[in-house]
Amino acid sequence: MREAIDYLPRRAASLACEALEDTRVVILNGARQVGKSTLAERVLRQHDGGMARYLDEPGTRLAADRDPNGFLDHEGLMLIDEVQRVPELWLAIKHAVDRDPRPGRFLLTGSARLLSLSSIPDALPGRSETIELWPLSQGEIDGDDDGFVDAVFARGPQLRAKPLDLRKKDYLDRALRGGYPEAVKRTASKRRARFFDSYLADLIARDIKQVADISRIAEMRRLISLLAAQTSGLLNTARLAGELGVSRPTVASWIGLLETVFLVRRIPAWSANSTTRAVATPKVIFTDSGLAAHLTVGAVEHGALFENFVLGELARQLSWADTYARLYHYRDRDQYEVDAILENDAGEIVAIEVKSAQTVRDDDLRGLRHLKRRLGPRMIAGFVLYCGTESLGLGEGFACLPLSALWTSRSEGR
Structure with a gap:
C-alpha cells in the first residue's frame, strides 16, 4: 500500500518538471495533507x-x-513551501523573474488557492503555471490507469470496464476512506476518524484563519457540517443562512473561503440554448468523500455520497487528462436531471448518471434520454455508473458501467 500511496507525487512530479522547463514559476496548489511538500522536494532533487x-x-x-528580495537571492531553482504565509514575497518574485526570465526559477506550494487571495497583490500573468493537487484518486491508490475522461470521448458508448469483483460494500468502503494519504494508511475506522477530526480542526485553526478574518468559528464549523449533510445537493444559500442565523452574503463568502482552502468545490450547472429550462444553481461537493461522510456520522445517503465520490474522481482526472473538458451537472424545471456532464472544447457532451444500486433500471435512463432528445448528435454518449459488475450496452448511445471504470479505463494516449 505504501508504494501505491506514493503514486501521486510521481505523476504530479512529472507534470511539474515539464512545466519548469519552459515556465518561470510553477505553483503546486492543493489542500493540506495531499502531498505537496513531498512532491516539491522530489522535483527539487532533480535540479x-x-x-x-x-x-x-x-x-x-x-x-x-523583513527582506523579501534578499530572501530570493539564489541562482538555481528555489522551492518556497506554504508561500501564502508571506504575501509580501509575491511582488519580490515578480520582480525577480522579470529581471531574469529563465525558466525554472521558483517552485511554490500553498494550501489555499493563491491567486484568489486578496492578500496576494499580483497573479503573475504569463509567468506562472499552476498544478492543482487533490486527495488521492482511486487509480493513484491502486496503481490503475485513471483514464476514464479520455476513454469516454475516444470510445463513446462502446467503452467497457475491466472486470473486477467489486460490490456495493467495496465501493462504499472506498468512498468512506477518501483519498488523504494519511486516511488511506489508517485501516482502522477509529484511527481514521481521529485523523479527520484533527484535519478539520487544523484547517480551521490555521488555513481558514490565515486567509480571512473569521471570528464566528462555531458558525463556520456548523456550515461545514450542513454542507456535508447535503453533499452533491443544489446550493441553497438562503436555507443555510436561515439555519445559521447569518446573512446570505456571509454564507456565500464563507463557502468561497472553503473553496479557497480546497475543502469544497462548486460544480456549475450546465445549460445551452436548446435547454432553456435548465436550472442555474450549482452543486457543492467535498474534495474528499471520506471527510464528508465523517462529518455526517453516517447520516448522508449512500446515493449522495456515491455521487460526491464520482464527481470528485472526475474532477481529479480533469487535472491531468489529455482531453480538455469541463465538469457540470444538469437539472431543469421539469425535474429532469443528470449527475455529471462532461463537455469538451468541441462542444461534445458525455452525460453520466450515478446509481448506488447493484442493478440498472430503465428509469435510470430518464435524464439521459431527455438530454439526448434535446442535444441529438452533440451528445456522443450517456453512461450509468453503478455498483454492479457488468458492462452492458443499452442502445441509443447509452451504456452501464461499474464504478470501477472510473479508474481502470485506459486513456488512448497512455
Whole structure:
C-alpha cells in the first residue's frame, strides 16, 4: 500500500518538471495533507543547486517578511513551501523573474488557492503555471490507469470496464476512506476518524484563519457540517443562512473561503440554448468523500455520497487528462436531471448518471434520454455508473458501467 500511496507525487512530479522547463514559476496548489511538500522536494532533487525554504518555520518566515528580495537571492531553482504565509514575497518574485526570465526559477506550494487571495497583490500573468493537487484518486491508490475522461470521448458508448469483483460494500468502503494519504494508511475506522477530526480542526485553526478574518468559528464549523449533510445537493444559500442565523452574503463568502482552502468545490450547472429550462444553481461537493461522510456520522445517503465520490474522481482526472473538458451537472424545471456532464472544447457532451444500486433500471435512463432528445448528435454518449459488475450496452448511445471504470479505463494516449 505504501508504494501505491506514493503514486501521486510521481505523476504530479512529472507534470511539474515539464512545466519548469519552459515556465518561470510553477505553483503546486492543493489542500493540506495531499502531498505537496513531498512532491516539491522530489522535483527539487532533480535540479542541481536547488534550495528549499519552508515558511512554516518562524525564523524563515521572519527573514522572508523583513527582506523579501534578499530572501530570493539564489541562482538555481528555489522551492518556497506554504508561500501564502508571506504575501509580501509575491511582488519580490515578480520582480525577480522579470529581471531574469529563465525558466525554472521558483517552485511554490500553498494550501489555499493563491491567486484568489486578496492578500496576494499580483497573479503573475504569463509567468506562472499552476498544478492543482487533490486527495488521492482511486487509480493513484491502486496503481490503475485513471483514464476514464479520455476513454469516454475516444470510445463513446462502446467503452467497457475491466472486470473486477467489486460490490456495493467495496465501493462504499472506498468512498468512506477518501483519498488523504494519511486516511488511506489508517485501516482502522477509529484511527481514521481521529485523523479527520484533527484535519478539520487544523484547517480551521490555521488555513481558514490565515486567509480571512473569521471570528464566528462555531458558525463556520456548523456550515461545514450542513454542507456535508447535503453533499452533491443544489446550493441553497438562503436555507443555510436561515439555519445559521447569518446573512446570505456571509454564507456565500464563507463557502468561497472553503473553496479557497480546497475543502469544497462548486460544480456549475450546465445549460445551452436548446435547454432553456435548465436550472442555474450549482452543486457543492467535498474534495474528499471520506471527510464528508465523517462529518455526517453516517447520516448522508449512500446515493449522495456515491455521487460526491464520482464527481470528485472526475474532477481529479480533469487535472491531468489529455482531453480538455469541463465538469457540470444538469437539472431543469421539469425535474429532469443528470449527475455529471462532461463537455469538451468541441462542444461534445458525455452525460453520466450515478446509481448506488447493484442493478440498472430503465428509469435510470430518464435524464439521459431527455438530454439526448434535446442535444441529438452533440451528445456522443450517456453512461450509468453503478455498483454492479457488468458492462452492458443499452442502445441509443447509452451504456452501464461499474464504478470501477472510473479508474481502470485506459486513456488512448497512455
